[in-house]
Each structure stands twice: as structure tokens, then as C-alpha cells.
Amino acid sequence: MKQRYIPFGYRLSGGSIITHDTEADLLRMIFNRYLAGESYSQIAAELEASGVPYREGTSRWNKNIVGRILQNRKYTGNDNYPSLIAEDDFIQSALLQQEKYTRKDIRTAPEITALKKKAVCGECGATYERIPDSRFGERWKCKNTECRPMVKITDAHLSAQVVSLLNRMIQNPRELDSLQIVKELHNLEITRLTNEINRELDKPDCNEGLARTLIMARAAIQYEHCPDALLPEKTRRIKETLENHASITELDPELILQTVDAVIIQPDSTVFLKLINGMIIQNTEERSNPPCKQQNA
Incomplete structure (x- = not known):
């Protein structure tokens, strides 16, 4: 199975990292659904139903992948990546995740x-x-x-x-x-x-x-x-x-x-x-x- 070496939502073109339009639309959907109250698992089910793979060769998605995406600051335009998510949306998502990761369930944190x-x-x-x-x-x-x-x-x-x-x-x-x-x-x-x-x-x-x-x-x-x-x-x-x-x-x-x-x-x-x-x-x-x-x- 091929591993991703650039984040979901981007692709390489001529040696530069640019937006992958199809994946970028799904990426924004992930943030919007999460801010609307959906869980990692619910979002993963929608993504798998879309048929768009997280990495080449498989359409499988899971809650851990969704969690990693929501915590990746590159999507705000960091590290020379094109901006796909507004800084305010990323911050609101991070605050919401912080509220959910109580000491009881921190074992489910992506890291x-x-x-x-x-x-x-x-x-x-x-x-x-x-x-x-x-x-x-x-x-x-x-x-x-x-x-x-x-x-x-x-x-x-x-x-x-x-x-x-x-x-x-x-x-x-x-x-x-x-x-x-x-x-x-x-x-x-x-x-x-x-x-x-x-x-x-x-x-x-x-x-x-x-x-x-x-x-x-x-x-x-x-x-x-x-x-x-x-x-x-x-x-x-x-x-x-x-x-x-x-x-x-x-x-x-x-x-x-x-x-x-x-x-x-x-x-x-x-x-x-x-x-x-x-x-x-x-x-x-x-x-x-x-x-x-x-x-x-």
C-alpha cells in the first residue's frame, strides 16, 4: 500500500506542492462537519462512502485519520503549503477537540x-x-x-x-x-x-x-x-x-x-x-x- 508523503488535500506538480481540488473539497467538509458536531467516526463513514481514497490503493478511512487531519496546521498555510482552511476554523476545531480529550479519554488522541x-x-x-x-x-x-x-x-x-x-x-x-x-x-x-x-x-x-x-x-x-x-x-x-x-x-x-x-x-x-x-x-x-x-x- 502506498503511503502518503504529503498531506491529504495537496499534490505535487512540477516539484511544487499545490491544491488537489477533489481532496481539498473533502478536507473542508471534514472541518465543517466536525465544527457542526459530528464525530470522527461519522465523518470517516461519509468519507469512505465518497469513494475518494485517503491514500492510493484503498478507500478505507477511520477516525484516527480524521483526527490527524483536523490537527494538521499545514492546512492554514503553514510550512509553505497552500491555505485550505481559515485560521479561525482551525482554532475552533482545536478548541473543540481539547474539550473532548478529557483525562478519561485522552488515550484516543491521535498522537x-x-x-x-x-x-x-x-x-x-x-x-x-x-x-x-x-x-x-x-x-x-x-x-x-x-x-x-x-x-x-x-x-x-x-x-x-x-x-x-x-x-x-x-x-x-x-x-x-x-x-x-x-x-x-x-x-x-x-x-x-x-x-x-x-x-x-x-x-x-x-x-x-x-x-x-x-x-x-x-x-x-x-x-x-x-x-x-x-x-x-x-x-x-x-x-x-x-x-x-x-x-x-x-x-x-x-x-x-x-x-x-x-x-x-x-x-x-x-x-x-x-x-x-x-x-x-x-x-x-x-x-x-x-x-x-x-x-x-
């Missing part, structure tokens, strides 16, 4: 939904879940009860790290060129094996045979996940999205959808982003594996 779909544990590969807590606020933790250490992080901590990593890419989209060379492609099993290798190599009595077996297992999986012919196109889409995007101060669900495959939460609470082309973006320095210590005879 929270985006994270819930992407957050995984860097230690075991299981999904991270969001746990409401009336005393201390929400917490995120690995759903695998056997995972150790059991890392718990807050909305603020998780969001801040994701925003920081996204801004790093926005400010330096050309960095993706070098990352494509020096970064290896990961999946969750590769991450798990890497963690096991690091733990074994750190032991004073490192088992060289086990470490070698783990390294060979990781290499086999890496070979299976070698870059395919679509990766250059995916990288191009990411770079084009970033080059047309201003730095963010809060989570942008649309940007996450367009660029991020997984939000990987490490045992030390640091966060990595796995992009849709398989590249890993991280703020910490990459770890170099020391050789196994030689054991005395």
Missing part, C-alpha cells in the same frame, strides 16, 4: 494512538502498552511480564525522545544518505540477538562458543533482511517528507505514520526509531562490542 501502534520493547520485541494511573499519570511498559528489566516510562519521556529524534531528521534529512551506508537494517529478532550478544560479551567468563553461535544467528537473519528494491524509493519519500517539514514541538501523528516503522524502547529507557526503510535512528553513541576476555588456563 497516543500513533505511539501505541509503533512502540515495541528493544529487549524482547514485545509491544509496549500504555497503563493509566490516576496517582502518577500514564506509564508505558513492556507487555511481556517475563521481560527484565521491566522499564516503565511516562508519556512525557517517550514523547520527548520521539520528538527529538524526528527533529534531528527534519533538521538533517541528508543524514539519511550516510545512515544508509553505516547503519544495518534491524528487525526485532536482530535487536534481541544483539542484546544477548552484548550480555554474553560483557561477562567475565564469556562463553565464546555461545557468543559465536549468537553472532552467526544474527548474521543469518540480517542476510534474510537485506535491502530490497523498494528501499531507495522509501528513503526518497522520507527525505522528501522531512525537507518539506518544519521542526516540531509536539508529536505529529502524520509524520510518524509517514516515516516510522517502530518506536523501539531500550532497557535503559532510551528510544530508537526504526524508519520505514529499515534504518535505525538513535541519539546514543553506537556500542562497540569488546572481544571476549581470555580465560586463564
Whole structure:
């Protein structure tokens, strides 16, 4: 399925972003219906009935897509996009959404939904879940009860790290060129094996045979996940999205959808982003594996 890399309501023409007339009419309908009192789900049903797809290849719409559209300030003419929505309408829509997102139902906010779909544990590969807590606020933790250490992080901590990593890419989209060379492609099993290798190599009595077996297992999986012919196109889409995007101060669900495959939460609470082309973006320095210590005879 083709991902959108420019917002609904716009299209590219001669290298410039211009209005997509059919989508722009539906976009204005979305804002008008919402301000008139309709819910995300009601609007999504109307959009699906229209037959106009949100992205190429499918006519499927849902309430999360509608929510992302209503929160996208580009439609007021920001970031060099043509203005499709009056500033007053956008503000009124934002105020209405704010009223509806009480603490009880904030879990349905588009940015929270985006994270819930992407957050995984860097230690075991299981999904991270969001746990409401009336005393201390929400917490995120690995759903695998056997995972150790059991890392718990807050909305603020998780969001801040994701925003920081996204801004790093926005400010330096050309960095993706070098990352494509020096970064290896990961999946969750590769991450798990890497963690096991690091733990074994750190032991004073490192088992060289086990470490070698783990390294060979990781290499086999890496070979299976070698870059395919679509990766250059995916990288191009990411770079084009970033080059047309201003730095963010809060989570942008649309940007996450367009660029991020997984939000990987490490045992030390640091966060990595796995992009849709398989590249890993991280703020910490990459770890170099020391050789196994030689054991005395």
C-alpha cells in the first residue's frame, strides 16, 4: 500500500506542492462537519462512502485519520503549503477537540494512538502498552511480564525522545544518505540477538562458543533482511517528507505514520526509531562490542 508523503488535500506538480481540488473539497467538509458536531467516526463513514481514497490503493478511512487531519496546521498555510482552511476554523476545531480529550479519554488522541501502534520493547520485541494511573499519570511498559528489566516510562519521556529524534531528521534529512551506508537494517529478532550478544560479551567468563553461535544467528537473519528494491524509493519519500517539514514541538501523528516503522524502547529507557526503510535512528553513541576476555588456563 502506498503511503502518503504529503498531506491529504495537496499534490505535487512540477516539484511544487499545490491544491488537489477533489481532496481539498473533502478536507473542508471534514472541518465543517466536525465544527457542526459530528464525530470522527461519522465523518470517516461519509468519507469512505465518497469513494475518494485517503491514500492510493484503498478507500478505507477511520477516525484516527480524521483526527490527524483536523490537527494538521499545514492546512492554514503553514510550512509553505497552500491555505485550505481559515485560521479561525482551525482554532475552533482545536478548541473543540481539547474539550473532548478529557483525562478519561485522552488515550484516543491521535498522537497516543500513533505511539501505541509503533512502540515495541528493544529487549524482547514485545509491544509496549500504555497503563493509566490516576496517582502518577500514564506509564508505558513492556507487555511481556517475563521481560527484565521491566522499564516503565511516562508519556512525557517517550514523547520527548520521539520528538527529538524526528527533529534531528527534519533538521538533517541528508543524514539519511550516510545512515544508509553505516547503519544495518534491524528487525526485532536482530535487536534481541544483539542484546544477548552484548550480555554474553560483557561477562567475565564469556562463553565464546555461545557468543559465536549468537553472532552467526544474527548474521543469518540480517542476510534474510537485506535491502530490497523498494528501499531507495522509501528513503526518497522520507527525505522528501522531512525537507518539506518544519521542526516540531509536539508529536505529529502524520509524520510518524509517514516515516516510522517502530518506536523501539531500550532497557535503559532510551528510544530508537526504526524508519520505514529499515534504518535505525538513535541519539546514543553506537556500542562497540569488546572481544571476549581470555580465560586463564
